[in-house]
Amino acid sequence: xxxxxxxxxxxxxxxxxxxxxxxxxxxxxxxxxxxxxxxxxxxxxxxxxxxxxxxxxxxxxxxxxxxxxxxxxxxxxxxxxxxxxxxxxxxxxxxxxxxxxxxxxxxxxxxxxxxxxxxxxxxxxxxxxxxxxxxxxxxxxxxxxxxxxxxxxxxxxxxxxxxxxxxxxxxxxxxxxxxxxxxxxxxxxxxxxxxxxxxxxxxxxxxxxxxxxxxxxxxxxxxxxxxxxxxxxxxxxxxxxxxxxxxxxxxxxxxxxxxxxxxxxxxxxxxxxxxxxxxxxxxxxxxxxxxxxxxxxxxxxxxxxxxxxxxxxxxxxxxxxxxxxxxxxxxxxxxxxxxxxxxxxxxxxxxxxxxxxxxxxxxxxxxxxxxxxxxxxxxxxxxxxxxxxxxxxxxxxxxxxxxxxxxxxxxxxxxxxxxxxxxxxxxxxxxxxxxxxxxxxxxxxxxxxxxxxxxxxxxxxxxxxxxxxxxxxxxxxxxxxxxxxxxxxxxxxxxxxxxxxxxxxxxxxxxxxxxxxxx
Numbered sequence: 027x028x029x030x031x032x033x034x035x036x037x038x039x040x041x042x043x044x045x046x047x048x049x050x051x052x053x054x055x056x057x058x059x060x061x062x063x064x065x066x067x068x069x070x071x072x073x074x075x076x077x078x079x080x081x082x083x084x085x086x087x088x089x090x091x092x093x094x095x096x097x098x099x100x101x102x103x104x105x106x107x108x109x110x111x112x113x114x115x116x117x118x119x120x121x122x123x124x125x126x127x128x129x130x131x132x133x134x135x136x137x138x139x140x141x142x143x144x145x146x147x148x149x150x151x152x153x154x155x156x157x158x159x160x161x162x163x164x165x166x167x168x169x170x171x172x173x174x175x176x177x178x179x180x181x182x183x184x185x186x187x188x189x190x191x192x193x194x195x196x197x198x199x200x201x202x203x204x205x206x207x208x209x210x211x212x213x214x215x216x217x218x219x220x221x222x223x224x225x226x227x228x229x230x231x232x233x234x235x236x237x238x239x240x241x242x243x244x245x246x247x248x249x250x251x252x253x254x255x256x257x258x259x260x261x262x263x264x265x266x267x268x269x270x271x272x273x274x275x276x277x278x279x280x281x282x283x284x285x286x287x288x289x290x291x292x293x294x295x296x297x298x299x300x301x302x303x304x305x306x307x308x309x310x311x312x313x314x315x316x317x318x319x320x321x322x323x324x325x326x327x328x329x330x331x332x333x334x335x336x337x338x339x340x341x342x343x344x345x346x347x348x349x350x351x352x353x354x355x356x357x358x359x360x361x362x363x364x365x366x367x368x369x370x371x372x373x374x375x376x377x378x379x380x381x382x383x384x385x386x387x388x389x390x391x392x393x394x395x396x397x398x399x400x401x402x403x404x405x406x407x408x409x410x411x412x413x414x415x416x417x418x419x420x421x422x423x424x425x426x427x428x429x430x431x432x433x434x435x436x437x438x439x440x441x442x443x444x445x446x447x448x449x450x451x452x453x454x455x456x457x458x459x460x461x462x463x464x465x466x467x468x469x470x471x472x473x474x475x476x477x478x479x480x481x482x483x484x485x486x487x488x489x490x491x492x493x494x495x496x497x498x499x500x501x502x503x504x505x506x507x508x509x510x511x512x513x514x515x516x517x518x519x520x521x522x523x524x525x526x527x528x529x530x531x532x533x534x535x536x537x538x539x540x541x542x543x544x545x
Contacts, residue, residue: 061085061120064102069110069264070308073103073120082162084123088113092143093120094127094265097309104309106265108143126162129273130155131280136224139241139255142266142273147257159280161272165331172337177402178289178346181217181459182210184389184452187411187469188418189374192402193223193287194335194344198366200351200358201376205388207350209456210374211291212240214348216249217459218289224281225253226290228274231260231267231297247457254278260297264308267301275332275345282336282343290333294350295326299362316361323365330369358393372396385453391418404462406507410469414448421445440478447477450485460493463504467496470518471525480529488529495528 061075071093079085083095089111097104107114108127130144132155139148142161146153174192191197199207215225227244229237237257244250254277258270271292278288292298299322306319314320326349333347351366358367358375367373372395380388400408424442428434434442451472454460460468471477471492480488503517513521 059122061103063087063114063116063118063120065116066114068304068308069107070096070305071105071107071114071120073105074101076103076120076122079103079122082126084108084125084127086121086123087111088118092123092127094269096305097311106268106305107263108265108269109263126160127269127273128158128160129276131157131159131277135254135277137251137253139257141262142256142258142270144273157280159276161269161276163276163279163332165328166334166336166340170336170340172335172342174335174344174398174402176287176344177399177404178214178223178287179217179221179462180210180214181461181465182213182387182454183460183465183468184387184391184454185210185374186403186462186465187407188391188415189372189389189394189396190399190403190407191346191348191372191396192335192399193346194333195372195396195398195402196330196333196347196349196370197396197399198349198351198370198373199376200353200363200366200373201388202353202356202378205376205378205381206386206456207352207376208240208293210376210387210389211293211348211350212243213456213459214289215244215253215291216247216457219249219252220461221287223252223287223289224278225249226256226274226278226288227253228256228271228290228292230258230270230292230294231301232257232293234259234261243457264301264305267297268305271295271298271329275329278345279332282345283341285341285343287344287346289346289348292329292347292349294352295366296350296352296362299326318361322362323369326366327369330366371398385449386456387454389452391415392422404507405510405512406466407469409512410466410473414469414473417441418445418448418452421448444475444478446482447480447485448472450482451477451489453486461496462508463499464493464496466507467492467499467521467525470513470521471529474522474525476522476525476529484532488532491528491532492525495524498524 059076059078061073063071064074065072079095081095081098085093085095085105087093091107091109091111091114093105093107095103096106130153134154138146138150140146144153174194176193178191178193179186199210201207215227218225241255244253256270256274258267274290278290281288302325303318307313311319330347330349333345335344336342349366351363353363375390375393376388377390421441424438428442451468468489477485477488499521507513
């Protein structure tokens with residue numbers, strides 16, 4: 027062997043020995059990067075050190091509190107805390123974890139109440155999930171998506187008939203404070219039990235008392251068993267409130283990727299936007315319109331873009347999003363509401379004026395629209411209630427002019443009487459969603475003018491009677507309608523005979539004068 031070859035062999039052996047020794051030293055001493063907290067205020071910490079830390083990486087503070095890297099400056103690193111601890115103060119050490127923020131996923135979460143990091147909040151023990159997903163994930167590709175063609179029934183007549191929602195759609199719910207926004211979302215969740223749709227409810231910055239009542243209502247209705255509740259209360263750290271909707275979406279996406287249909291509610295994104303503004307200002311980011319940072323649109327668009335319907339090749343599941351936004355003084359053209367309106371596929375607007383009049387749910391049909399759901403709506407709904415929105419809009423316009431006290435002709439009075447009964451039939455108590463056949467029976471009676479002969483004060487009783495009779499509609503007709511069929515003349519005659527008989531019996535039992543239309 028030549029001298030050069032012998033030298034190369036010796037050098038290689040020495041290099042390998044040094045590598046092994048270095049690995050042993052690293053294992054023994056556990057070499058890691060450590061940062062030092064320089065300042066801490068309102069859930070945001072500035073850290074010196076950690077030169078190799080990455081954006082959105084988790085770091086660990088004393089007290090086993092995690093933080094997420096949010097800002098990478100030349101000299102310092104901005105971190106938002108995902109919890110609180112008295113042990114965190116200036117001068118303490120911060121350690122890298124080498125992973126991004128993630129959340130447990132799987133069927134073990136159904137019926138559980140957790141925080142955005144996956145910690146249980148319901149005193150039911152540890153979460154049994156073994157799989158975790160990052161909270162920030164890319165939205166499905168366009169080629170992996172399928173058209174929205176199936177409806178998701180909310181059980182609310184005013185929505186299913188006039189503003190339908192499809193599986194995979196993003197439908198915004200907006201309105202002033204205390205107008206029933208959360209009530210609509212919870213009714214939609216309760217109505218998914220029979221349909222087998224998995225639900226995820228994400229609360230952002232809500233009061234603890236309101237959340238406790240909401241969870242109790244879901245438990246009482248039996249809907250909690252099919253629902254994952256992700257909570258970030260108003261008193262929680264801003265970082266938890268910020269990551270809450272992204273964590274909830276990752277939980278929902280796991281079910282979607284398994285081929286299931288999922289409904290997710292964000293309650294509400296106004297608090298989320300305010301939280302992000304708070305964090306951005308504390309991190310000294312440049313403020314823009316209304317002091318929101320320049321990427322406020324992006325944080326919501328990248329969230330809602332994850333809601334879609336997948337094609338058969340990628341599982342065929344769907345994720346339907348119901349984001350909630352709070353307006354001020356009915357101003358739907360404000361900054362955040364217009365951002366969300368432009369991102370979503372339609373909106374349900376709740377009017378405080380209707381709410382004050384006791385018209386619940388307070389859905390303003392004129393300002394509400396569904397840009398996708400009409401294609402997914404059951405054909406029976408479209409055939410029966412296709413002209414209902416127009417008739418209701420004409421009634422509202424005529425009602426406004428009738429307040430001037432002018433004399434009205436017979437035709438106008440008939441339109442007003444019919445419109446009043448449409449409004450009365452669209453009323454619906456909370457936590458009482460209706461099945462599809464019950465809604466169809468009420469709509470058939472309404473569009474056929476059967477309720478026009480009923481005094482307004484007895485509309486509620488007449489509607490209850492119609493709902494009871496809906497269960498006696500021949501199964502052959504119901505199966506055809508639920509399968510996407512349209513009622514033909516014979517079907518209409520059969521259903522109308524049942525409804526007319528029901529209302530006639532109601533008139534006889536009450537001794538009422540059904541012919542009285544001067545309501």
